[in-house]
Amino acid sequence: MSRPFPYTFISCPCADTPVPDPARKRRSRESPQKQSPQKPAPRPSTSEGEKKGLAAGQQEDEDDEQTFDPRSPRSDFSLYPPEQLLYCEECHQIKCSRCITEEIVSWYCPSCLFETPSSMVRSDGNRCGRNCFNCPVCTAPLAVSTIENATGNGTQQGPWVLSCGYCLWTTLDIGIKFDKPTNIRSQLQKMTDATPPAAFDRSRQASRTLESLKHPLSSAASVEEHARDRDVDQPTPKEDPAAPPMSTDARFAALKNFYRAQIAETSNSPNDHLSSDFGFSSPGALNRLMSLYTSSSRLGGLYGGSKKAKSKPPVMREALTASEGLCIAPKNGEADIIARLASPECGWEGVASLEQRAAQSPDARFVEDLLPLPVLLRTKRAKRCKSCKHILVKPETKPQSTRFRIRLIALSYIPLPTLCPLAFSSSSSLPTMAPTPDLDSLVPLRPIHVLLTLKNHMFDPVRITLATPPVTPGRVATKVTVLSPQFEIGANSDVWDEALQGASAPLSSDSKSAGLGQRGVPEAGKVWDKGRNWTTVVLEVVPGTLPGSSAEGGDGNPETTDEDVVAVAASKKDEDVLEIPVFVHMDWDADAQLDQQNLGKSSRADDKVTRELAYWMVLGVGRIQASL
Amino acid sequence: MATLKPPTNTHRSSSSGPPKAPVKVDSTATIADNVVFQGPYPVTIGAGTVIHPRAKFYTYEGPIIVGDGCIISEKAVIGSQPPPSSRSSSPLPTRDGEPTPKESTTRISYFVTIGPSSTIEPGVHIHSSATIEALATIRRGVDIGSHAKVCSSCEITGRVQEWFVVWGSGPGMRRKRTRGAKPLSPAVLDAARIAQTPLPAPAPAGKVIEDARLMVLQKEREILGRMLVSVKKK
Numbered sequence: 031m032s033r034p035f036p037y038t039f040i041s042c043p044c045a046d047t048p049v050p051d052p053a054r055k056r057r058s059r060e061s062p063q064k065q066s067p068q069k070p071a072p073r074p075s076t077s078e079g080e081k082k083g084l085a086a087g088q089q090e091d092e093d094d095e096q097t098f099d100p101r102s103p104r105s106d107f108s109l110y111p112p113e114q115l116l117y118c119e120e121c122h123q124i125k126c127s128r129c130i131t132e133e134i135v136s137w138y139c140p141s142c143l144f145e146t147p148s149s150m151v152r153s154d155g156n157r158c159g160r161n162c163f164n165c166p167v168c169t170a171p172l173a174v175s176t177i178e179n180a181t182g183n184g185t186q187q188g189p190w191v192l193s194c195g196y197c198l199w200t201t202l203d204i205g206i207k208f209d210k211p212t213n214i215r216s217q218l219q220k221m222t223d224a225t226p227p228a229a230f231d232r233s234r235q236a237s238r239t240l241e242s243l244k245h246p247l248s249s250a251a252s253v254e255e256h257a258r259d260r261d262v263d264q265p266t267p268k269e270d271p272a273a274p275p276m277s278t279d280a281r282f283a284a285l286k287n288f289y290r291a292q293i294a295e296t297s298n299s300p301n302d303h304l305s306s307d308f309g310f311s312s313p314g315a316l317n318r319l320m321s322l323y324t325s326s327s328r329l330g331g332l333y334g335g336s337k338k339a340k341s342k343p344p345v346m347r348e349a350l351t352a353s354e355g356l357c358i359a360p361k362n363g364e365a366d367i368i369a370r371l372a373s374p375e376c377g378w379e380g381v382a383s384l385e386q387r388a389a390q391s392p393d394a395r396f397v398e399d400l401l402p403l404p405v406l407l408r409t410k411r412a413k414r415c416k417s418c419k420h421i422l423v424k425p426e427t428k429p430q431s432t433r434f435r436i437r438l439i440a441l442s443y444i445p446l447p448t449l450c451p452l453a454f455s456s457s458s459s460l461p462t463m464a465p466t467p468d469l470d471s472l473v474p475l476r477p478i479h480v481l482l483t484l485k486n487h488m489f490d491p492v493r494i495t496l497a498t499p500p501v502t503p504g505r506v507a508t509k510v511t512v513l514s515p516q517f518e519i520g521a522n523s524d525v526w527d528e529a530l531q532g533a534s535a536p537l538s539s540d541s542k543s544a545g546l547g548q549r550g551v552p553e554a555g556k557v558w559d560k561g562r563n564w565t566t567v568v569l570e571v572v573p574g575t576l577p578g579s580s581a582e583g584g585d586g587n588p589e590t591t592d593e594d595v596v597a598v599a600a601s602k603k604d605e606d607v608l609e610i611p612v613f614v615h616m617d618w619d620a621d622a623q624l625d626q627q628n629l630g631k632s633s634r635a636d637d638k639v640t641r642e643l644a645y646w647m648v649l650g651v652g653r654i655q656a657s658l
Numbered sequence: 659m660a661t662l663k664p665p666t667n668t669h670r671s672s673s674s675g676p677p678k679a680p681v682k683v684d685s686t687a688t689i690a691d692n693v694v695f696q697g698p699y700p701v702t703i704g705a706g707t708v709i710h711p712r713a714k715f716y717t718y719e720g721p722i723i724v725g726d727g728c729i730i731s732e733k734a735v736i737g738s739q740p741p742p743s744s745r746s747s748s749p750l751p752t753r754d755g756e757p758t759p760k761e762s763t764t765r766i767s768y769f770v771t772i773g774p775s776s777t778i779e780p781g782v783h784i785h786s787s788a789t790i791e792a793l794a795t796i797r798r799g800v801d802i803g804s805h806a807k808v809c810s811s812c813e814i815t816g817r818v819q820e821w822f823v824v825w826g827s828g829p830g831m832r833r834k835r836t837r838g839a840k841p842l843s844p845a846v847l848d849a850a851r852i853a854q855t856p857l858p859a860p861a862p863a864g865k866v867i868e869d870a871r872l873m874v875l876q877k878e879r880e881i882l883g884r885m886l887v888s889v890k891k892k
Contacts, residue, residue, distance in 0.1 A: 167833055168825050177866050193867060197825045198807055200867050203836045204843035207861040221858060222845045280852060379822075379832045391845065397833070399844055 033650070035469040036449035036480070039109040040440070041098060041646040042126035098646035099503040100609040109648055112447065115440035116413065120420040124440050124645055130422060135410045138429035141171060145429050146407055157404035161214045165194035166386060166400035172199075174211050190214075192402050204398060215404055222401065223279070278391050285355030289346075296344040318345075367395060445484035445492065445519060445564075445616070449649050452479035452552070452568065469652030472608060474575040479552050480651055482612075485564040486519040490618045493518050496567070497613040502574070506654065509572040510610050513554045522563040569610070573654045576606055608651045617642035679717045684726075688883055697737065699761070704728070704768070708879055716740075719780040720761040727879060728766055731774040731792070737764060738779055762799065769872060773810065785820065787872060805835065805868055836864030 099105060108126070116125040137146045139158035146154065163172040172192040189207035192214065193200040201207065208217050296318070322345065349356040360366070370376055380397050387394055389403055413423040424436040451467050467478050486492050496515045502508040552558065552568040559566040619638040679695040683703045690711035695701050697717030703709070704726035713730050715722055716737035724730070762781030766772070770784050773792035778784070782796045785804035790796065795813045802808065803820030812830040821837055824830040839860060841847075850857045 168831075177862060177870070189861065191861075191867070196809060197823050197833055198835055198867070199833070200836075200864065202861050202864040202867065203840055204846075205840040205861045206843060206846065206858070222843075222849050377834075379834050383831075393844070398840070401843060401845055 033111070035650055035652045036451065037650040038112060038447040038449055039100075039648045039650070040112050040115060040124065040444070040447075041105065041108045041648065042110060042115065042124050042129065043645060044108065044126060044129040097499045097503055098611040098613070098648070100611055100648045101504045101605075105648075112441055112444070112647075113439070115444075116422045117438050117440040117443040118415040118418065118420055118422060119438060120418040121415060122641065122643065124444065124643075125415055125422060129416050130413045131416050132411045132413055135412050135425060136427045136429065137407045137409055139405055140408045141405045143429045145427070151407065154407075155404075156407050158407060159215050159404070161212065162405040163192050163214065163402040164405055165197060165199050166390065166402055167199045167397065168194060168197040169403075170194050170196040171405070172402055174208075174214060176211070177207070201402065204401065218402070278393060281355045281357055283355075284353065285349060288349050288354040292346045296346045370396070442487045444614075444643065444645070445486045445494070447614075447647055447649070448483045448485070449651070450481050450483075451651075452481050467652075471655035472573045472652045474573050474654055474657075477570055477572045478651075480569045480571055480649070481558060481566050482569055482649065483559075483564055483566040484519055487522050487563070488618065489521050489523065490620055491518055491521045492616050492618045494565070495615040497615070498569075498610060502608070502610055504605070505577055506605060506608070507574040508608055508610070508654075509570075509574070511554075511570040512612075513552055513568045513570060514557050515567075517557045517565050517567060519565045520561070520563045525562070569649075571608070571610070571651060573608055573652075576654055576656055606654045606656070608654055610649045610651060612647050612649060613644065614647055615642065615644040679715060686883075688886055690732075696739075706879060706883075708882055710734075710774075716780075720763045722764045722766075724766045725768040725770070725786070727769045727876070728772070729770075729875070729879065730766075730772045731776075733775045734772050734778070735776075736766075736772075736778045767804070769875065771875065787868070807835075835868070837868075838865070839863040 100109070107128070110126050114127070116130065117123070118125050134148075137148060137151050137156075138144060139146065139160065139162050141158060141162035142160055144158075144160060146159065150159065161174055164170065165172055172194050174190055175193050177189050177191060189209065190211045191201045191207055206218070206221065208214055210217065352358075371381060376396065382390070382394055382397050382400055386397070386400055390400055394400055410425045410427070410429070411423075412421060412425065414421055421436055422438045423434060425431075426433050426435060451469060467473075472478065482496075484494060494517055496512045498510045498512055500509060500511070502510060552570070557565050558568045618641055620641045621638065676696045677698055679697045680700040681695050681703070682700060683689060684705040684707070686705045687703050687707045687709070689703065689709045690713070692711050693709050694712070694714040695717070696715070697719075699717035699719075699721040701715050701717055701721065702723045704724055706726050707724055707728040707730070709724075709730045710732040712733050714733075714735045714737075716735070716739050718740045719737065722736055730736070764778065764780050765783045766778075767784060767786040767788075769787045770790070771788075772778065772784075772790045773794065775793050776790050777795045778790070779796060779798045779800075781799040782802070783800075784790065784796070784802045785806070787805045788802050789807040790802070791808060791810035791812075793811045794808045796802065796808065797813070797815045800814050801817045802814070803818055803822065805821045806818045807823045807825075808814055808818065809823065809825040809830065811827055812824050813828055814824060815829070818824055818832075819834075821835045823833045823835060825833065839862065842857065842860070846858065849855075
């Protein structure tokens with residue numbers, strides 16, 4: 031794993047229940063039976079409750095009986111570091127990034143931190159519409175600076191340029207200066223955006239005259255013929271002074287208009303709704319295509335001569351003039367480009383790289399063609415639970431604020447697990463100080479003690495039951511024993527409250543913890559240490575032997591050796607990593623007000639509701655070394 | 659005028675220490691207290707040059723000549739230290755007796771800016787108004803043209819032509835700066851032709867940007883000098 035030892039991961043239960051499961055939701059709300067708050071609920075009773083409560087309990091138990099295997103390929107997708115998880119208060123379940131949906135709260139420019147209204151985002155091309163630009167050469171932000179002031183005149187007027195502080199690119203490189211220091215984007219757009227004022231009218235006119243000349247164009251040959259006619263009538267598009275070359279955007283718009291008009295005009299049936307937009311999926315269009323083939327290949331008789339009797343379907347023609355969007359490649363365009371590439375004033379440095387061209391117009395081949403790029407916008411996103419649509423994370427809309435209105439992170443509901451090795455040698459019961467075991471090379475079969483600390487962030491005390499399989503799943507059988515599987519964690523109460531309450535309770539717990547800490551011998555059934563809102567327990571771990579290692583056959587594994595030898599050859603990567611699956615079951619008495627406001631007002635005293643939550647977590651202890 | 663304890667007067671290195679390079683400093687240069695000058699060859703520093711604290715000059719392989727109006731930032735290393743073995747054996751490895759390798763002069767011309775923690779190896783020639791940014795490395799014998807810029811953390815092993823910018827990382831990407839007036843961008847030309855609007859007025863030559871930059875640098879040096887004088891008076 032990428033994290034250093036020791037680490038802890040928590041498994042999101044969504045891996046087991048990919049679809050939102052109402053049974054699970056209902057179960058985790060609250061258990062119907064009341065439990066006395068003094069007695070920590072033992073594990074059998076909770077399972078009893080489950081069975082009694084619901085029909086789905088049976089299946090739940092089966093689920094719970096399955097040991098979570100951290101090595102199974104699927105578990106990679108459900109294990110998350112605790113701090114990355116969210117918690118849904120409605121479903122009472124841990125939520126990972128796969129069981130939430132995201133929605134965009136606001137768009138903003140990361141450079142000027144101005145919010146862009148969502149209606150403007152599309153027209154602005156997802157880029158900042160103000161003064162923020164990135165260098166087209168090196169992508170560093172560009173600054174607006176004046177030229178006049180720099181050359182001596184003190185006044186702040188005069189031409190302005192965008193300049194890159196890093197690679198010293200300026201808009202003077204492409205011969206552009208600006209008259210105002212504000213609204214640079216619209217100034218630049220005015221300079222580069224080429225929508226000829228009468229172009230669209232002209233194109234429409236031209237196509238209309240074509241249609242009026244000869245409306246139902248029967249075949250491709252006739253189109254060509256017609257084009258020839260047109261050439262005779264009018265000067266060729268190249269020589270046409272009324273149709274100057276267009277910029278890429280204008281040409282695209284003209285072509286789009288042209289084809290839309292063509293589709294509308296050539297569709298057979300005017301009441302055909304499908305063909306009105308984009309007619310290829312309609313039966314009429316199919317019919318037209320088929321007849322096109324039959325007529326051209328003179329096989330019409332095969333497909334039924336009755337069709338011939340019909341009026342010939344109109345054929346879509348292609349764009350013929352520049353005003354319709356036709357762009358004839360220049361005669362020696364490629365040669366010109368090559369000559370320019372080879373010229374000494376261009377050189378390798380003058381050619382735009384692929385990265386530079388990615389966001390530019392497709393015609394930009396050289397550095398001189400590059401235009402400054404407005405900064406891409408960013409989004410703030412809200413997160414919702416997939417199953418109940420409850421909002422889990424909602425940031426403030428304003429881009430300047432980094433705060434969140436709602437943020438339900440899992441760590442404020444589930445205890446934070448931390449792991450550390452115990453620095454006492456466990457073979458001798460004497461509290462001699464031994465060095466902390468090296469977690470990157472654990473000795474097989476030598477027991478070590480690991481301290482697992484669970485820190486509660488809730489304002490209610492929590493009862494925890496830990497369960498591990500006695501032997502870890504997988505081929506390296508490590509024995510794990512939780513010395514005190516049932517314990518309580520105190521509430522995350524206010525520190526000052528506790529201090530002001532009087533010295534009795536906290537002092538005793540402090541002294542107790544101090545005593546525990548000094549004694550330093552792990553004992554079964556006793557918690558190792560305890561604080562205000564945290565509890566530490568000891569896990570005894572006996573690392574198993576790696577298959578095929580020198581320790582094999584000494585102890586522990588009565589497996590057949592030849593099988594292991596075969597397995598060693600195909601030994602999986604990271605098999606020596608010791609990961610312990612631990613099942614955590616927690617229950618606590620929560621205020622019912624959060625869920626049932628109407629019930630809350632009846633009585634204040636006993637509106638406590640027992641809640642429970644259960645999940646798997648994985649403790650990454652260390653790496654087992656190959657030999658003893 | 660603004661000399662902070664000219665290093666020629668400070669004799670902090672004892673006789674046993676590394677050799678102190680003879681330093682010839684113009685009286686208008688500003689040199690910080692703890693600039694290191696080491697080696698047998700001389701260091702010449704021109705008028706109005708500012709050398710920031712903890713810059714190091716090693717003249718074991720040849721003299722170092724710094725022109726007028728340069729800024730050498732803190733922890734910049736100019737020249738290279740001798741390998742430790744030769745240093746221990748003889749404090750003056752190049753002067754006497756043994757056949758010395760060809761002496762290579764390191765030359766830094768006028769109005770050059772050298773960024774913090776950059777390394778200039780011996781034999782480098784940096785022409786006027788060039789900029790070397792922080793953490794850049796200029797390898798032996800490289801020629802950096804005038805008005806060139808080496809962006810931070812680039813490593814230069816070959817010649818950089820004048821008015822070129824080396825940016826990116828490692829050997830970097832190169833870009834030529836504009837000196838003269840440039841024709842309008844083809845996108846603008848096309849747009850003006852199609853929309854039948856008059857072309858925007860031609861932009862001034864790219865040189866004005868460089869002029870402005872040099873003027874700002876000049877101001878920076880002047881202000882620094884004035885600040886140091888006022889500090890000294892207090």
